[in-house]
Amino acid sequence: MNRRTALLGAGGTVAIVASGAAGFALWSGASKDSWKEAIKTIRDPIEPGLTGQDAIHELVRYATLAANSHNTQAWRFELAPATITLLPDLTRATPTVDPDDHHLFASLGAAAENMVQGAPLLGLSAVPRFDADGDGRIVLALSPGAVMATPMAEAIPKRQCTRSLYDGQPIPAANLEAMAAAARNDGVDLLLLTERSAIDAVGALIIQGNTIQMGDRAYIDELKQWLRFSYAEAVSSADGLFSHTSGNPVLPGPIGRLLFDVVATAASENTKYLAQIASSSGLAIFVSTQNDRAHWIAAGRAYQRFALQTTVLGIKHAFLNQAVEVPKVRQRLAEHLGLGQRRPDLIVRFGYAEDMPSSMRRPLADVIV
Structure with a gap:
């Protein structure tokens, strides 16, 4: 029964998409040009000599x-x-x-x-x-x-969170050291996991966290408030998670939200994240020495330096924070890593891939x- 309902829902959605395809193509073309121009303006390098x-x-x-x-x-x-x-x-x-x-x-x-x-x-x-x-x-x-x-x-x-599959190639030791050196900060430690068994063990906790989140209606409702499905939505709000930046289709907002309710399940999201973890060269886990605002800020600063250094080296990265966002899973992660009472702040995967839209x-x- 559940599979039949899903197929009927998907078929109905396809019919809606097909019926408006021509009009959407004309409308989205102009919106795409506006989006591309906005991205260029936002990400232009600083002009030298400004005062x-x-x-x-x-x-x-x-x-x-x-x-x-x-x-x-x-x-x-x-x-x-x-x-x-x-x-x-x-x-x-x-x-x-x-x-x-x-x-x-x-x-x-x-x-x-x-x-x-x-x-x-x-x-x-x-x-x-x-x-x-x-x-x-x-x-x-x-x-x-x-x-x-x-x-x-x-x-x-140039820095971006690249939410795509990576090529799984190992990172040279000198580059790993440069990434770690960039992130060093008083009050924050960086754990770099590059052994497949260590990556998969943390990956299992990421999947646990994601499963809990995808089963939480409040989480889904909050997430949907920040989803943007069309170029026009992305440009007009200038914030949120635009589907195009993670390789998903660009659609009119109402259709995108309808499709999200049909296809975004714990099972489908877990499959996606498992593939992303398997394709990654490693995981970086940022851990504060104290659990307070000052150290959360320090963790953000350490992450940003790490992210900029990976960008310099031609290495991509993206967050996989589900295991630190669900308290009981975060505790399991801390126990697994032997952190005692210290809080794991951020989880970042890294590896080689092409740029995605910004x-x-x-x-x-x-x-x-």
Whole structure:
């Protein structure tokens, strides 16, 4: 009975798609051009020689290119002559998948690190300070410095979470060491797993977490709020998870949401993630020494440096955080890794693959307050 219902649902959806295919093709063509132009503008490299407010705005643009959960971009920026203050935007929190705002503050750390790395491109130095007693803001003190174009700074507009199959080829030892060195940070350890048995053991916990999440109606409802299925939706919202960036079809929003309810099951998602894990060269697990906002931010900064270094080396990466997002599975992961009371913060797979389409970012006018 269940299989028959699924087939009937799929057939009905195909009929809907087919009936509107011609109109959608014409409509999506113009929207695709707008999306491509928006992506180019968002990810243009910083122009050398900028000063004053122009330079500060470009540094904020680079900050917004940091990784962030569900691409919610839960940040705001206050500008002053010698500081940029990075604030959490709790109106964009995801309380089901991230009830303690761990990922949100890790994302703030990643954005702060992009400014630290990008500032020398503009002849600036940016030194971040976390306000532990306040609302979780990060204040970056700006001062003049040498103009310097480092490989990691130049990787900022190129970095992406590549949600595709990798080729499974091993990473040279020298590259693994460079990735680990980039991530080193007081208060955060990095575990690099490259042995297949170790990868598969953690992979089994990722699948456990994903199964629980896909069976949670609240999780699904929250996720769907951030899904974007068409070029027009991606451009108009300038946030969220656009289907095209993970290799899924571009469809009108209503049809995409209908299809998602039919095909996005625990079984189908588990099959996808198992294939992604099997194709990966390794897993990187970031572990904080303490479970507080300051260390979540530190984990985000460590991840961002790792991500920029992998980009420099031509290595792709993507998050597989299900095992750290479900508390009881996170505890099993900590026990499996022998972490004691320490919290595993982030899980990232890595390997070699081609670029995927990049994700959108909101205009600076929407994030500068």
